[in-house]
Amino acid sequence: MATAAAAAHQPARTQHGAQDGAVDEDAYQRVFDAAVSADERIEPRDWMPDAYRATLVRQIAQHAHSEIIGMQPEANWITRAPSLRRKAILMAKVQDEAGHGLYLYSAAETLGVGRDELLDKLHTGRQKYSSIFNYPTLTWADVGAIGWLVDGAAITNQVPLCRCSYGPYARAMVRICKEESFHQRQGYELLLALSRGTPEQHAMAQDAVDRWWWPSLMMFGPPDDESAHSAQSMAWKIKRHSNDELRQRFVDICVPQAESLGLTLPDPDLKWNEERGHHDFGPIDWTEFKEVLKGNGPCNEQRIDQRKRAHDEGAWVREAAAAHAARHSGGATGRGAGVEQA
Amino acid sequence: MTATGKTRTQGSVTPAALALGDDALVLSHRLGEWMGHAPVLEEEVALANIALDLLGQARVLLSMAGDEDDLAYLREERAFRNLQLVEQPNGDFAHTIARQLYFSTYQHLLYAQLATAGGPFAGLAAKAVKEVAYHRDHAEQWTLRLGDGTELSHERMRRACAALWRFTGELFQPVDGVDADRTALEAAWLESVGDVLRRAGLALPEGARTGAWSAGAGRQGVHTESFGRMLAEMQHLHRSHPGASW
Numbered sequence: 001m002a003t004a005a006a007a008a009h010q011p012a013r014t015q016h017g018a019q020d021g022a023v024d025e026d027a028y029q030r031v032f033d034a035a036v037s038a039d040e041r042i043e044p045r046d047w048m049p050d051a052y053r054a055t056l057v058r059q060i061a062q063h064a065h066s067e068i069i070g071m072q073p074e075a076n077w078i079t080r081a082p083s084l085r086r087k088a089i090l091m092a093k094v095q096d097e098a099g100h101g102l103y104l105y106s107a108a109e110t111l112g113v114g115r116d117e118l119l120d121k122l123h124t125g126r127q128k129y130s131s132i133f134n135y136p137t138l139t140w141a142d143v144g145a146i147g148w149l150v151d152g153a154a155i156t157n158q159v160p161l162c163r164c165s166y167g168p169y170a171r172a173m174v175r176i177c178k179e180e181s182f183h184q185r186q187g188y189e190l191l192l193a194l195s196r197g198t199p200e201q202h203a204m205a206q207d208a209v210d211r212w213w214w215p216s217l218m219m220f221g222p223p224d225d226e227s228a229h230s231a232q233s234m235a236w237k238i239k240r241h242s243n244d245e246l247r248q249r250f251v252d253i254c255v256p257q258a259e260s261l262g263l264t265l266p267d268p269d270l271k272w273n274e275e276r277g278h279h280d281f282g283p284i285d286w287t288e289f290k291e292v293l294k295g296n297g298p299c300n301e302q303r304i305d306q307r308k309r310a311h312d313e314g315a316w317v318r319e320a321a322a323a324h325a326a327r328h329s330g331g332a333t334g335r336g337a338g339v340e341q342a
Numbered sequence: 343m344t345a346t347g348k349t350r351t352q353g354s355v356t357p358a359a360l361a362l363g364d365d366a367l368v369l370s371h372r373l374g375e376w377m378g379h380a381p382v383l384e385e386e387v388a389l390a391n392i393a394l395d396l397l398g399q400a401r402v403l404l405s406m407a408g409d410e411d412d413l414a415y416l417r418e419e420r421a422f423r424n425l426q427l428v429e430q431p432n433g434d435f436a437h438t439i440a441r442q443l444y445f446s447t448y449q450h451l452l453y454a455q456l457a458t459a460g461g462p463f464a465g466l467a468a469k470a471v472k473e474v475a476y477h478r479d480h481a482e483q484w485t486l487r488l489g490d491g492t493e494l495s496h497e498r499m500r501r502a503c504a505a506l507w508r509f510t511g512e513l514f515q516p517v518d519g520v521d522a523d524r525t526a527l528e529a530a531w532l533e534s535v536g537d538v539l540r541r542a543g544l545a546l547p548e549g550a551r552t553g554a555w556s557a558g559a560g561r562q563g564v565h566t567e568s569f570g571r572m573l574a575e576m577q578h579l580h581r582s583h584p585g586a587s588w
Binding site: 068071072075078079080081082083084085086087088091092094095098099101102105140190193194197198200201306309310311313314315316317318319320321323324325327 | 367371374375377378379380381382383384385386387390391393394397398400401404410411414415434435486487488490491492494495498575576578579580583585586587588
C-alpha cells in the first residue's frame with residue numbers, strides 16, 4: 001500500500017476505520033471500486049461487496065478442492081512408478097498439491113469461512129472441483145500427460161490470478177505457480193523420455209496425450225458467450241482474461257511443444273491461421289463437459305468416495321488430536337486428564 | 343552398470359547398504375500408499391515428506407551397492423534384506439504411527455552412531471540423522487495425541503503397539519558391515535520408546551520381541567506374506583519393459 005491513492009483510501013476501506021458507527025454502503029462501494037480500478041489489492045479487513053466475497057469463496061474453495069482431489073489420479077501411480085527417480089518426483093508433486101490445498105483453504109478462510117465447512121460442501125457435492133480430475137490415469141504416461149497438459153492449462157489459467165484483486169488469493173497464486181511450472185516441466189520431460197524410448201513407450205505416451213488433450217482444453221471453462229460469471233469477475237479483476245482467450249493461448253503454446261515431443265495432438269482441424277496469428281482448432285465436445293460437471297464423468301463417484309472415506313476414517317484421529325490439545329491447553333477433562341498436568 | 347559388477351568392487355559395503363537401503367525403500371513405499379488417504383491434509387504433507395526423505399536415503403544406499411533401479415525393481419522377495427517391521431501393511435493410522443515410532447527411534451539412534459563412527463555410512467548418516475530426528479518427533483507427537491487422546495484412540499494405539507512388538511527384536515540383530523554398538527542401541531531404544539509410551543498413558547507391550555520366524559528373518563530374505571504383493575505392485579511396470587529407460 002505505497003501509493004498516495006491507497007493511503008487516502010485506507011481509513012475508509014477498512015471497516016474497523018469507521019469511527020462514527022454509521023455505515024455508508026455507497027461510500028464503501030465507491031472506495032472499493034476506486035481501489036479495484038487503480039489495480040490495488042483488496043485485503044481481508046477491507047470492505048467488499050457481498051457478491052465479491054461470495055464469488056471469491058466459491059472460486060478459491062473450488063480451486064482448493066481441485067488441488068486435493070487432483071492428488072488422487074497421480075497418487076494412483078506412486079506405488080507403480082517405474083524408477084526411483086520418477087517415484088521421488090511424483091511423491092514430491094503430490095505433496096506439493098496437498099500444500100497448495102492448504103494455502104488455498106487458508107486464503108478462503110480470510111473471507112470468513114472455515115476449512116471444515118468447505119470440505120463438507122465438497123463431500124456433499126455442494127461445491128465442485130475441476131472437471132479434469134474425473135478422468136482416470138490408465139497408464140504411467142498419464143502422469144506425464146497430466147504434468148504437461150493439465151498443469152500447463154492450470155498455469156495458463158493461474159498466472160493471471162497472481163494479479164487478481166484479492167490480495168491473499170493473489171499471493172497464494174504466486175507461490176503455487178512457481179511449483180506448478182516445475183511440475184509442468186517434469187511432466188514434459190517424462191513424456192519426452194517415453195517418446196524417445198522403446199516403441200511401446202512411445203505408443204503409451206501418444207495414447208495418453210490422445211486421451212488428455214480435449215479434457216485439458218475443457219479446463220478453461222465454457223465458451224465466453226456461455227460463461228455465467230465471467231463478466232462480473234472481469235469487472236472485479238478477479239479474472240483477467242476470458243475463457244476463450246486463455247484456451248487459445250494454451251493451444252498456441254502446446255502445438256510447438258507437441259512437435260518437439262514427437263507426439264501429435266488428436267485434432268484433425270488443428271492448423272496455423274496466418275491471418276489470426278493463432279492456431280485454429282476443432283470443436284470441443286461440450287456435451288461431455290456438461291456430463292462430467294453434472295457428476296457423470298468416468299471417476300466422479302470414486303474421487304468423492306475416496307475423499308469422504310479418508311475424511312470419515314480419519315475422524316477418530318482428528319478427535320484424538322483435538323481431545324489431546326484441549327487437555328493440554330488448560331481444560332482437564334476426559335481420558336487421562338491430569339496425566340501431564342504440571 | 344549391473345548390480346553384480348559393482349558388488350564385486352564394493353563387496354564389504356554391499357550387505358549393509360542393502361539392509362539399510364531396503365529398510366528405507368520399503369517403508370517409503372508403505373508411506374506412499376497413504377497419499378490421498380490421510381486423516382487430515384497436514385498429514386498428507388507430513389507422511390509424503392517422510393516417505394520422500396526415506397526414498398532419498400534408499401537411493402543413496404542402494405547406489406552404494408549397485409544400480410538403484412536394478413536393485414529395487416529386479417530383485418525377488420527372497421533377495422530383499424529389509425526388516426519385517428517396515429514391510430508391515432499400513433493398517434489404521436495408529437498402526438502406521440506405531441511402526442514409525444519403533445523404526446524412526448531405532449534409525450535415529452543408529453544413524454547418530456554411524457555419523458560419528460566414520461566408515462562408509464558416516465556421510466549419509468550425518469545428513470539423514472537430521473531428517474530422521476524430524477520423523478521421530480512426528481511419531482512421538484502422534485503417539486502422545488493418540489495414546490492420550492480419546493478412549494478409542496488410546497485403545498487403537500495400544501493395540502497397534504502390541505501388534506508390532508514382535509517385529510522389534512529384529513532391529514538389534516547384527517548386520518554384516520554395520521559397525522554399531524547394538525547393546526547400547528537396544529538399551530537406548532527401550533528407554534526412549536518406553537518413555538514416549540508412558541507419557542502417552544501406555545505401557546511397553548509384553549511378550550516376545552522375536553519369534554522363530556521373525557528373529558533376523560527379514561535380514562536373511564525371509565519376509566511376511568504381504569511383502570510379495572507389495573513388490574508385485576512396485577515392480578510390475580518396470581519389469582514389463584525390460585531394458586527401457588524412464
